[in-house]
Amino acid sequence: MDKNxxxxxxxxxxxxxxxxxxVFFVKNLSLNSSIRLNKLEKNEHSENFEIGIRAIKGKKQSxxxxxxxxxxxxxxxxxxxxxxxxVVPDNQYCGLASEKEITDFNQKDFxxxxxFDPKVPTLIELxxxxxxxxxxxxxxxxxxxxxxxxxAWSKSDFFLAASNGLYQEFSKxxxxxxxxxxxxxxxxxxxxxxxxxxxYFNDLGDLKKVGETTAEKAVAKLNSRKIKTCKTSVMFDSKxxxxxxxxxxxxxxxxxxxxxxxxxxxxxxxxxxxNKINIIDDPLLVKKTKSKLxxxxxxxxxxxxxxxxxxxxxxxxxxxxxxxxxxxxxGHASRGPSSLPYPSSTNLYLEKGTTxxxxxxxxxxxxxxxxxxxxxxxxxxxxxxxxxxxGFWVENGEIAYPVSEVTIAxxxxxxxxxxxxxxxxxxxxxxxxPSCLIENMTIAGI
Numbered sequence: 001m002d003k004n005x006x007x008x009x010x011x012x013x014x015x016x017x018x019x020x021x022x023v024f025f026v027k028n029l030s031l032n033s034s035i036r037l038n039k040l041e042k043n044e045h046s047e048n049f050e051i052g053i054r055a056i057k058g059k060k061q062s063x064x065x066x067x068x069x070x071x072x073x074x075x076x077x078x079x080x081x082x083x084x085x086x087v088v089p090d091n092q093y094c095g096l097a098s099e100k101e102i103t104d105f106n107q108k109d110f111x112x113x114x115x116f117d118p119k120v121p122t123l124i125e126l127x128x129x130x131x132x133x134x135x136x137x138x139x140x141x142x143x144x145x146x147x148x149x150x151x152a153w154s155k156s157d158f159f160l161a162a163s164n165g166l167y168q169e170f171s172k173x174x175x176x177x178x179x180x181x182x183x184x185x186x187x188x189x190x191x192x193x194x195x196x197x198x199x200y201f202n203d204l205g206d207l208k209k210v211g212e213t214t215a216e217k218a219v220a221k222l223n224s225r226k227i228k229t230c231k232t233s234v235m236f237d238s239k240x241x242x243x244x245x246x247x248x249x250x251x252x253x254x255x256x257x258x259x260x261x262x263x264x265x266x267x268x269x270x271x272x273x274x275n276k277i278n279i280i281d282d283p284l285l286v287k288k289t290k291s292k293l294x295x296x297x298x299x300x301x302x303x304x305x306x307x308x309x310x311x312x313x314x315x316x317x318x319x320x321x322x323x324x325x326x327x328x329x330x331g332h333a334s335r336g337p338s339s340l341p342y343p344s345s346t347n348l349y350l351e352k353g354t355t356x357x358x359x360x361x362x363x364x365x366x367x368x369x370x371x372x373x374x375x376x377x378x379x380x381x382x383x384x385x386x387x388x389x390x391g392f393w394v395e396n397g398e399i400a401y402p403v404s405e406v407t408i409a410x411x412x413x414x415x416x417x418x419x420x421x422x423x424x425x426x427x428x429x430x431x432x433x434p435s436c437l438i439e440n441m442t443i444a445g446i
Contacts (some may be wrong), residue, residue, distance in 0.1 A: 001025050006161035008072060013055055014163065016082045019055040024163035025049065025339045032152035033126035035134050041148060043123045052337030055081045059090040065338035095321040096164045102298030105168045114287045117173040117200040126151045129207055136211030137181045146282040147180035153201055166298040174289055175201040183218035192218035196428050199287045224404035227393060227445040233367035234408055235360060235440040238424050240373050241433040245279065245348055248413055249280040249378055249436045252306065253343050254321030263383035263413065264312065271310045273417045279307035283346035290346045290430040297341055302331060307333065316343040350433040353421035357435040360422055362397035368443055369394055370408065384414035407444040
């Protein structure tokens with residue numbers, strides 16, 4: 001994409017009376033291969049692109065997008081968005097960043113983040129990896145079915161120009177796998193899955209081992225029992241502990257804060273966790289899928305402690321919410337070509353604790369190790385929390401038997417207050433957490 005192509009659109013909008021504008025173009029290339037029960041389901045190669053044009057007149061803004069970048073269609077889009085922006089309601093908080101607020105995009109700094117894998121795998125390579133992933137799970141004779149294995153690679157080229165002088169141009173890559181299988185016997189059937197996403201294809205790991213381990217985890221769930229309703233210690237396995245951070249992220253989103261619909265609306269600078277707890281958002285981690293130099297509005301992205309020594313430091317915002325709440329921009333605006341900027345995290349993680357998961361389990365006289373969560377009933381207005389769960393019952397520090405069809409419940413403020421992290425933090429996703437122990441949660445069973 002030629003930079004001048006985007007700047008010409010901005011010039012056309014200015015001539016039609018727009019005070020501010022931006023143009024966002026994204027080109028995507030993706031390859032994926034999926035296998036189910038040793039048979040090829042699909043080999044897919046796709047390319048697509050989308051352009052988004054935002055126009056701002058006074059306190060009104062509108063956005064339009066298309067997959068057609070023909071010059072005649074661009075002129076139609078410019079005319080249409082100018083018509084649209086004249087009739088939408090006022091938004092007193094809309095508008096681009098000032099020239100003083102935006103950061104110049106430094107290509108050298110971006111390269112140092114190492115977010116682009118030059119290797120383009122072939123569909124044959126992806127197919128072989130998918131076969132390796134599923135076949136090593138199916139080798140376990142207790143695996144009776146498979147929902148399939150898929151390995152994918154993608155590359156995205158981003159171009160963003162705005163009337164305030166903002167310009168960003170960069171490419172990112174992503175590789176991932178997903179596997180879902182079922183173990184079964186005469187009286188029981190259980191599902192297990194694994195998923196991972198990395199910048200580099202070769203960082204996906206040993207897929208043979210992934211297949212074998214996923215199968216072992218599925219088999220371990222067989223012959224699960226129901227337990228009586230009780231209050232007990234609950235440990236969230238690291239695989240699903242990040243869901244608690246997602247709840248925190250949602251509640252600390254400035255959009256909800258501005259609407260007054262978050263249970264954290266009055267909790268800024270208040271202690272939510274133990275004073276040893278730190279939850280960090282770091283956009284500058286090398287080779288991580290959510291890393292970036294700046295947000296989509298040109299605000300510089302920096303490492304920030306969402307929770308520092310137990311206290312809530314900030315709300316994730318975009319420029320609109322920062323103005324509405326009279327707060328400083330945090331550099332967390334994200335968007336697609338067809339969407340307006342919205343707040344989101346980058347690489348969010350809970351700092352690991354000092355105790356191993358195994359030691360924590362041994363310290364539990366009785367408790368529940370949760371390895372999978374289903375459904376969700378979370379009230380963001382007051383923090384009430386309830387989710388279906390399965391996992392393993394713990395007796396005298398040892399796993400006693402698998403458990404399914406129970407509900408764990410509590411209040412997120414209470415959960416945060418007594419959360420204890422283990423030391424098994426791994427960075428496999430955009431949001432990561434070690435295993436976490438929560439005392440005195442309600443388990444609804446039989």
